[in-house]
Amino acid sequence: MNSFHNNPIHVSSETGKLRRLLIHSPDRGLGKVIPSKAQDWLFEDIVHLDTMRRKEYDYYVKLLLYFLDPEKVRGRIRQIDSDATRGFYIPGTPGYFDSDKVVDMQKLLGEILLDSGVRTKLTAAICGIERTSFHLQEELNTCDAHELASVFISGYYSDKKMLFAPLPNLIFMRDIGIVINDHILLNKPAKNARTRETILAQFIFFYHPMFAHARENIIEIPENERHFLLADDEKASDLNRCTLEGGDVMMVAPHHLMIGCSERTSLYAAQQVMQILFDKEVVTKITIVKIPKKRDYMHIDTIFTQVKKDTWVLLGSLARLGDESRQKDLLHFFSPQNTAAEFRIIQFEKGREQSPREIDNLEDLLTEISVHDLGVTSPVQFIYSGDNEFPFGEREQWTDSCNLLALQEGVVIGYDRNDRTINAFRKKGFRIISAADLLDEFELGTLSPDTLTDTFITLPSAELSRARGGSHCMSMPILRDL
Numbered sequence: 001m002n003s004f005h006n007n008p009i010h011v012s013s014e015t016g017k018l019r020r021l022l023i024h025s026p027d028r029g030l031g032k033v034i035p036s037k038a039q040d041w042l043f044e045d046i047v048h049l050d051t052m053r054r055k056e057y058d059y060y061v062k063l064l065l066y067f068l069d070p071e072k073v074r075g076r077i078r079q080i081d082s083d084a085t086r087g088f089y090i091p092g093t094p095g096y097f098d099s100d101k102v103v104d105m106q107k108l109l110g111e112i113l114l115d116s117g118v119r120t121k122l123t124a125a126i127c128g129i130e131r132t133s134f135h136l137q138e139e140l141n142t143c144d145a146h147e148l149a150s151v152f153i154s155g156y157y158s159d160k161k162m163l164f165a166p167l168p169n170l171i172f173m174r175d176i177g178i179v180i181n182d183h184i185l186l187n188k189p190a191k192n193a194r195t196r197e198t199i200l201a202q203f204i205f206f207y208h209p210m211f212a213h214a215r216e217n218i219i220e221i222p223e224n225e226r227h228f229l230l231a232d233d234e235k236a237s238d239l240n241r242c243t244l245e246g247g248d249v250m251m252v253a254p255h256h257l258m259i260g261c262s263e264r265t266s267l268y269a270a271q272q273v274m275q276i277l278f279d280k281e282v283v284t285k286i287t288i289v290k291i292p293k294k295r296d297y298m299h300i301d302t303i304f305t306q307v308k309k310d311t312w313v314l315l316g317s318l319a320r321l322g323d324e325s326r327q328k329d330l331l332h333f334f335s336p337q338n339t340a341a342e343f344r345i346i347q348f349e350k351g352r353e354q355s356p357r358e359i360d361n362l363e364d365l366l367t368e369i370s371v372h373d374l375g376v377t378s379p380v381q382f383i384y385s386g387d388n389e390f391p392f393g394e395r396e397q398w399t400d401s402c403n404l405l406a407l408q409e410g411v412v413i414g415y416d417r418n419d420r421t422i423n424a425f426r427k428k429g430f431r432i433i434s435a436a437d438l439l440d441e442f443e444l445g446t447l448s449p450d451t452l453t454d455t456f457i458t459l460p461s462a463e464l465s466r467a468r469g470g471s472h473c474m475s476m477p478i479l480r481d482l
């Protein structure tokens with residue numbers, strides 16, 4: 001097992017230079033989804049696994065490594081690409097990149113499973129929720145640790161036998177938890193398809209040495225006691241349900257956290273988290289952004305993300321300034337489903353929880369963050385999904401135009417298919433470059449990650465976008481500069 005001492009955990013910004021993160025490369029389970037289960041497992045369609053890996057996600061990994069751990073890839077891209085077995089990307093295989101900056105959760109899982117005590121407990125937990133036979137539990141206990149990690153994630157034994165459902169959404173690592181300053185908040189998933197992910201995450205954060213010094217700082221949201229006694233139809237209410245997913249939690253400034261209340265994160269859970277974080281003095285300001293409970297939006301990071309301290313990308317129809325939003329308001333004035341009306345922003349300050357403040361619209365909130373929390377003096381810029389042109393704002397939001405991952409100030413990764421959004425970035429002076437071209441330039445030495453500014457890196461996305469999450473969702477930052 002790698003030694004991980006002096007590995008701090010700290011995230012208090014969305015755009016400071018990324019130093020360490022958790023990811024998970026698409027595994028064999030994803031290639032076994034059938035059409036009738038795709039929606040239950042929160043995918044829009046079945047995906048072509050080989051294309052998704054080789055032509056899309058592998059570029060994400062190479063980019064992350066070039067920025068966070070260049071020694072692993074510099075001068076080797078051609079060689080890595082020519083290996084048909086993709087061993088470079090598969091934890092537990094000899095050629096694995098094995099970085100402690102870009103960390104696949106499957107690798108950490110394999111490492112904790114080397115310990116027989118942990119293996120017995122986790123195998124019992126997984127076999128319990130998956131209702132397997134006792135014999136299978138005993139058999140799994142004798143498996144090789146890395147193979148067992150792969151079984152727990154993919155649901156497949158040796159790529160042949162299906163033991164339980166796969167976890168296709170584990171590629172959206174952001175949702176399993178979130179680092180808030182030096183604390184880790186674990187999720188409570190809203191969807192059954194994501195339950196096993198939470199157990200795996202719990203074991204990794206509590207048992208892996210990478211997080212040993214942060215154990216005391218792991219926050220788990222307590223279940224609502226009343227919940228157990230409620231009739232089933234009452235359980236679904238937002239005020240009783242206790243669910244929270246990482247895509248709804250955004251650490252925008254050292255003292256300021258945003259929590260989305262959405263299809264996935266309940267008001268009850270948000271309230272609990274607020275109380276815990278204020279009591280522990282982890283942050284002093286929490287803004288609750290309540291968005292329509294709609295599959296299109298699912299988490300707040302599907303509606304907006306930060307590009308640099310003074311620049312944000314967002315969906316115009318839920319914002320104030322967008323032309324598209326005005327048009328929608330007129331069109332939907334008499335409609336009972338005016339989604340913009342379900343959008344509310346309430347801000348709480350520690351010590352004054354009883355007198356929260358309402359903020360009118362998303363642009364006002366984001367401007368306040370840039371100016372007051374981050375000290376920006378330049379004008380705050382908004383870039384709209386689909387360049388705010390009807391109906392492209394919504395089309396491109398659906399394929400994650402607003403879900404960008406900042407590798408450092410102003411350098412973001414986003415999907416290549418969102419043409420109009422990308423054009424809006426171009427108009428604001430951003431360099432647009434494909435992941436493949438950028439890697440070529442890095443290899444040639446004509447560009448360098450350290451000196452890059454205002455750049456939108458496009459990631460191929462035909463398959464990835466069917467899974468309904470973007471580069472922000474696919475990352476769980478562990479360490480970032482301010």
Ligand SMILES: NC(=[NH2+])NCCC[C@H](N)C(=O)O
Nearest residue numbers: 042172247299467468469473
């Ligand atoms: N942070 C995010 N927006 N995550 C997107 C998750 C997408 C995934 N298919 C789900 O529905 O759960």
